[in-house]
Structure formats: C-alpha cells, structure tokens
Amino acid sequence: MNRHAIFTLIMSILLAQRAMLAGPPERSVSPSRQFIVYGAGAKLRGAVSDLAEATKANLLALLQTPDGWRTPIVVNLQLAQANLPEVAPAALHFSQTGFGLKLQLDLTIAATFDASLVERELLRAILLEMIYRKQPDLAPGTAYVGPPDWLLDGVLALTPGRDRGPLVEAVLLSDKIVPLEEFLRQRxxxxxxxxxxxxxxxxxxxxxxxxxxxxxxxxxxxxxxxLSRASNDPFADLKAQFPILGDDAEKTWRSSVAELNAAQNYQLLTFIETERRLDELLRGKTSKVGPPTDAIQLEDLWHRKISVAERPALNRLNHNLLLLAARANPVMRPIVREYQQIAELVAAGKRKGLAKRFARLKKTRAEIVARMNDVDDYMNWFEATQSKTMSGVFVDYLKAVGEPQMPAPRRRDALSVYLDAIEEQFQN
Structure with a gap:
C-alpha cells in the first residue's frame, strides 16, 4: 500500500471518529413538541421555544380552537458571519420530503437582530402548518400559499398587552382611509x-x-x-367567507377603522394631533376617521347674532371642543379650553370683549405652534447630525430599497402551472 493510500485511510478514520465524538447537534423541544430548535445556546433556544409556544397560544385563543398540529416546525438558529453579510435574517422553507411535509425556519442572530421579526416569522410558520394541515400528500415542487401579511400583522397586534397606541395614532394622522380592496393588494x-x-x-x-x-x-x-385554495382576488375571498362585510363592504370597512380610533379615545393626543383636530373644529372641516363635525366656523359667529339653524351646530361644536380638551396635549389644553369657553359665550349671546380675546388667543396659539416647530426642527437636526444611534424610522424603507422586487403572485390554475413549468424548462 503506497503512502497516499495510507494517508487517505488514516484521515478517513480520524474524520469518522471526530464525527462520532461530536454527536448529534444540540436541540430543544418545546412543551407541545411542535417546535424543535437547533443551534446557539440552550438559553437562546429556550427563549425561542417559549416565544413560539406563546405565539401559538395567542393565535389559538383568538380562533378559539384546540391545538391539533401535525407537522413539526424546525427552527434553526445560527449566528451572523462577517463573511456572509447577505444572508437573510429569516428564511422559511416549506417542502415535501416523501415522508410528509417539512417546515424549517432559519434565523440568523445578529447584534442588530429585530426580536419582533422572530415572532412574526414564527407566526407565519404556524399559520402555514395550519393551512396545509389537511394536505400531507402535497406533490413535491408545488408552490405553497403563505398567510397574507394583514393576517400576520393583525393577529400580532391583538396580542394581549400589546401597545396599540402608535397604530391608532397612525390612523388619526392619515388624511383618508384606504379602500379595503386597495389595502388587500398592498405589499x-x-x-x-x-x-x-x-x-x-x-x-x-x-x-x-x-x-x-x-x-x-x-x-x-x-x-x-x-387559503391554499384561494383565488387571485383576495377581496372576493373575504366577502365570500365573512358575511359581516355585507353588500357594502367599503362602508363596513370604514366603520371598523373608525371604531379602532374610538376604542382608544382615552389616550392623550400628541401636540400635532391636538393642533390638527382643533383646526378642523374651528374651520368646520369633517374628520375622515371620527364622527362628522358641522360646517360652522366659530370665528364667524362672535360678531353677529346666532340664527336658529346655527344654534344646534354651535352646541355640537362646543361639545366637541369639550371632548377635545379632555384628550388634548397638555401644551394645547389651555388653548382648547378657552376656545370652548368662547363657544359657550357665543351660544349664550355674550359677545362683549370677544374680539380682543379672539385676537389674543390666535396670537398665543401661533406662538406655541411656532415654538413647537422650532423644537421639532432642533430634534430632527440633533438626530441627523449628533445622535450616536439610529432611530429606525427609515429601516423598512431602506430594507425595501436594498431588497429585490418581489415577484407578483402566480396563478395556480392547471394551465398557468403548466405554462410556468414550460418557462422554467426553457430558462434552464
């Protein structure tokens, strides 16, 4: 036997012994045994396992359905490597092994890792298992249909104890409500x-x-x-499954968004929200998300007698200003209260001295707005030039720019599947 053969034999024996000594990779199994977590340390595996079980428990509580999982979900944790910066922080793999379906979630743990991403991807995997739970014999290579993004975000937002204040604030600051059909097609x-x-x-x-x-x-x-049998029209699928949408789905949708705002009316408004709402009331504008206001301007009423037709509108304006004062930002609350007091005086026909009071109040309000704008400009300058940490405001936008455009979802009818297969053969 020559030296090369002897060297090859020795190396083979050493590698085999090393593999035997290394043993199987460390893993943690969740209490329900659906989640099998590999990699990293035991503490991190346990944390991911607990989060997975809590995420599933919240979903089952929302649906009021028992846990009947059939396909285990493998979670593979790996640390980020400097020589592989392009590795995605999360990747969900769904395939047919011949012995059943396989679900594997690869998570790359880095110093800047977003913890909410783990929860979202775990929920995606849980929902995907539910979608194909009754289809264990799915043909290999079949394109799977994942849960819609609105379902992921909505379920996570309904998690008990979750702060929904920023979401309500986003609705308050929006100029209009996006139609339901348009919303369902957003990416x-x-x-x-x-x-x-x-x-x-x-x-x-x-x-x-x-x-x-x-x-x-x-x-x-x-x-x-x-969902695995859904059509290419998510709006039609929703209407078919949920009769609560009724014949006028858009009206029901707008009412639901308005109720989301009303459910959080106990929270204080920000300065910008208070100023915007006050301006709408004083100018007689109609709110896009709240109850409608009357087209009446307080500044036009203090110098003349109120007509019978205007009195109910003035009373409602007084009521709306009173409600706004309860939720107003502390900086603007005295301003709102004084406008409400003026509305009471106008309704009572007491117009003496209102001209000077209006002028002083208008000047004070303008000064406060200017000062708050200066503060806002300074904070923006400080964040842009002096802050040592990123605010994260543009993280989603930068990520979207850096990632390739997602392909449009393909049709799943027999003819389209056949044409897609032919196209792939020509490309290869």
Missing amino acids: PALLDSPARLLYRAYSLALVQLTVEGADGRSRLARYIDN
Whole structure:
C-alpha cells in the first residue's frame, strides 16, 4: 500500500471518529413538541421555544380552537458571519420530503437582530402548518400559499398587552382611509415606515372585523384552512367567507377603522394631533376617521347674532371642543379650553370683549405652534447630525430599497402551472 493510500485511510478514520465524538447537534423541544430548535445556546433556544409556544397560544385563543398540529416546525438558529453579510435574517422553507411535509425556519442572530421579526416569522410558520394541515400528500415542487401579511400583522397586534397606541395614532394622522380592496393588494415590504405603521393599523382593524359576531372566530379559522385554495382576488375571498362585510363592504370597512380610533379615545393626543383636530373644529372641516363635525366656523359667529339653524351646530361644536380638551396635549389644553369657553359665550349671546380675546388667543396659539416647530426642527437636526444611534424610522424603507422586487403572485390554475413549468424548462 503506497503512502497516499495510507494517508487517505488514516484521515478517513480520524474524520469518522471526530464525527462520532461530536454527536448529534444540540436541540430543544418545546412543551407541545411542535417546535424543535437547533443551534446557539440552550438559553437562546429556550427563549425561542417559549416565544413560539406563546405565539401559538395567542393565535389559538383568538380562533378559539384546540391545538391539533401535525407537522413539526424546525427552527434553526445560527449566528451572523462577517463573511456572509447577505444572508437573510429569516428564511422559511416549506417542502415535501416523501415522508410528509417539512417546515424549517432559519434565523440568523445578529447584534442588530429585530426580536419582533422572530415572532412574526414564527407566526407565519404556524399559520402555514395550519393551512396545509389537511394536505400531507402535497406533490413535491408545488408552490405553497403563505398567510397574507394583514393576517400576520393583525393577529400580532391583538396580542394581549400589546401597545396599540402608535397604530391608532397612525390612523388619526392619515388624511383618508384606504379602500379595503386597495389595502388587500398592498405589499408592506415595499412601504416606508409611516405607511407600514398605517398598514399594521388597518390589519388590526380587519382582523377585529373578521372575528366579530357569534361565529366570526370559527369563520376566520375556516378562512385560514382554505387559503391554499384561494383565488387571485383576495377581496372576493373575504366577502365570500365573512358575511359581516355585507353588500357594502367599503362602508363596513370604514366603520371598523373608525371604531379602532374610538376604542382608544382615552389616550392623550400628541401636540400635532391636538393642533390638527382643533383646526378642523374651528374651520368646520369633517374628520375622515371620527364622527362628522358641522360646517360652522366659530370665528364667524362672535360678531353677529346666532340664527336658529346655527344654534344646534354651535352646541355640537362646543361639545366637541369639550371632548377635545379632555384628550388634548397638555401644551394645547389651555388653548382648547378657552376656545370652548368662547363657544359657550357665543351660544349664550355674550359677545362683549370677544374680539380682543379672539385676537389674543390666535396670537398665543401661533406662538406655541411656532415654538413647537422650532423644537421639532432642533430634534430632527440633533438626530441627523449628533445622535450616536439610529432611530429606525427609515429601516423598512431602506430594507425595501436594498431588497429585490418581489415577484407578483402566480396563478395556480392547471394551465398557468403548466405554462410556468414550460418557462422554467426553457430558462434552464
């Protein structure tokens, strides 16, 4: 036997012994045994396992359905490597092994890792298992249908104890409500940070709408079961599954978004929200998300007698100013209260001294707005030039720019599948 053969034999023996000594990779199994977590340390594996179980428990509580999982979900944790910066932070793999379906979620842990991304991807994997739970014999290579983004965001927003204040604020600051059909076709990965926040708020409103009623939760569970057979028209699929949308789905949708705002009316408004709402009331504008206001301007009434037709509108304006004062930002609260007092005096016909009071109040309000704008400009300058950390406001936008454009979803009818297969053969 020559030296090369002897060297090859020795190396083979050493490698085999090393593999035997190394043993199987360390893993952690969740209490329900659905989640098998590999890699990293035991502490991190345990944290991911607990998060996975909590995420599933919240979903099952929302749907009011028992846990009947059939396909385990493998979670592979790996640390980020400097020589592989292009590795995605999360990747979900779904395939047919010949012995059943396989679900594997690869998570790359880095110093800047977004913890909310783990929860979102775990929920995506859980929902995907539910969608194909009754199809274990799925043909290999079949393109799978994942859960819609609005369902992911809506379920996460309904997690008990979750702060929904930023979502309500996004609705308050929006100029108009996006139509439901348009919302369903939005791709959140391509939205900037403010639009992404508004998308999450709409998702919360839609999930709340779907679970309303005696059988709303069971209908949502059936909707998830049927997602693998969904059409290319998500709006039609929703209307078919949820009769609560009724004949006028857009009206029901707008009402649901408005209720989302009304449900959080106990929270104080920001300075910008208070100023905007006050301006709407004083100018007689109509709010896009709240109850309608009357087209009456307080400044036009103090110098003349109030007509009978204007009195109910003035009383409602007084009431709206009173409600706004309760939620107003502390900086603007004295201004709102004084406008409300002026409305009371005008309604009572006491107009003496109102001209000077109006002028002084208008000047004070303008000075406060100017000062707050200066503060806002300074904070923006400081964040842009002096801050040592990133605010994260544009993270979603930068990520969308850096990632390739997502392909449009393909049709799944027999002819389209055949044409796609022919196209792939020509490309290869």
